[in-house]
């Protein structure tokens with residue numbers, strides 16, 4: 104139970120943070136979404152929905168993940184799922200937290 | 206790693222239909238090689254006089270950049286034999302095409318190692334087919350073990366991180382897996398283990414060198430135990446027939462996410478399928494690589510639904526998917542049936558029966574006509590030194606191992 108709450112907190116936190124595509128990462132569009140390639144770790148990751156690709160592309164220009172999701176027109180009901188996806192991408196250094204000037 | 210926000214889809218299905226550009230592209234820069242490894246998949250030895258020029262090779266790289274092919278596996282022959290090899294490497298990296306190249310190591314001098322250590326986006330694979338000189342040199346030629354180890358030492362001393370020790374699994378080295386791993390790790394490198402296919406000169410030695418069924422089982426268990434710390438190019442997915450799928454992508458990617466550009470610009474479905482049957486076109490005469498990739502009728506066929514014959518009845522089909530197309534083709538088995546090394550044993554009868562092995566459609570071996578090196582299996586007689594050319598050339602030979610499917614892991 105406590106674990107679940109911690110997870111929900113982590114998702115909320117992620118939604119309120121500023122993110123960006125890691126500078127060493129390139130995206131290649133494909134019919135199913137996109138390939139993301141990290142030139143330094145040489146890891147290839149598959150973004151398996153067009154919406155997720157849109158969100159990832161919007162991260163750098165948005166103040167928070169929420170804002171990016173909103174801009175991409177993602178239904179609020181699935182924002183947690185997107186937050187999870189962004190956290191998974193962050194684990195592989197595909198996206199990273201961005202410092203925002205106060 | 207696979208990240209899906211909503212409905213998870215199976216990547217395998219996407220890949221079966223082919224992508225806009227390959228994920229795993231191998232480019233053999235030259236067929237020239239001083240060695241003559243008995244199992245060389247490209248039957249390398251002599252340079253083909255029609256080899257792409259520097260300018261033509263640069264145009265290929267430009268196209269790869271435009272298609273966002275993020276990296277290429279460069280092989281040969283021995284790619285460093287090309288005088289413009291280091292230039293093309295720099296050119297590719299400068300154009301956002303990372304390079305992983307395979308070498309026997311002879312030209313990985315301390316200076317080159319230092320240069321490589323400070324070049325981003327370059328990965329080096331040193332080929333080694335025995336954890337001891339005795340086993341390695343029987344396949345790769347006298348002195349090739351010492352050369353490979355010297356290269357690995359030079360890379361480690363220069364601070365090059367995480368080189369790969371690339372091993373083709375054979376009947377003779379299958380019990381050296383722990384030794385290979387220790388050897389790699391002692392040099393800060395990672396072991397890469399791939400499957401022997403009956404391609405090129407490999408066709409001549411496959412019967413003697415491919416692992417026994419018992420060895421396949423041991424390798425399977427070993428990979429299950431060490432899968433995370435060892436690279437396999439996802440080349441052992443036919444072992445899923447033993448029960449569990451190994452990590453990675455279980456799919457033949459030929460012409461779908463995998464392909465080969467050969468030294469003269471011919472595009473084949475897979476580096477292990479250098480045969481007219483799998484030739485899709487040429488980058489010079491068919492309007493460039495992108496066009497061949499996207500419009501070749503051969504690739505369209507490979508991306509269409511395939512029939513898998515008897516395999517579809519098999520309980521392990523989901524993981525194994527009938528195995529390797531090239532392995533079937535070059536052993537004369539039907540493409541829509543089980544892999545020649547089907548671990549359920551469904552190919553044994555066919556292998557024992559009369560088969561017609563397809564004739565090679567090209568051969569760059571040195572000593573005249575066909576398939577120069579002679580391999581004598583252990584315990585059958587004195588090992589034939591496979592590489593007379595050693596004494597003539599400062600380089601050792603090599604054959605590329607292809608991370609043809611090491612893509613869906615992470």
Ligand code: SF4
Nearest residue numbers: 457458459475529531
């Ligand atoms: S399974 Fe065989 S034919 Fe298919 S891509 Fe791999 S090596 Fe090539």
Ligand code: SF4
Nearest residue numbers: 446516519525543547
């Ligand atoms: S029958 Fe086909 S699917 Fe089953 S293990 Fe053998 S090769 Fe694989």
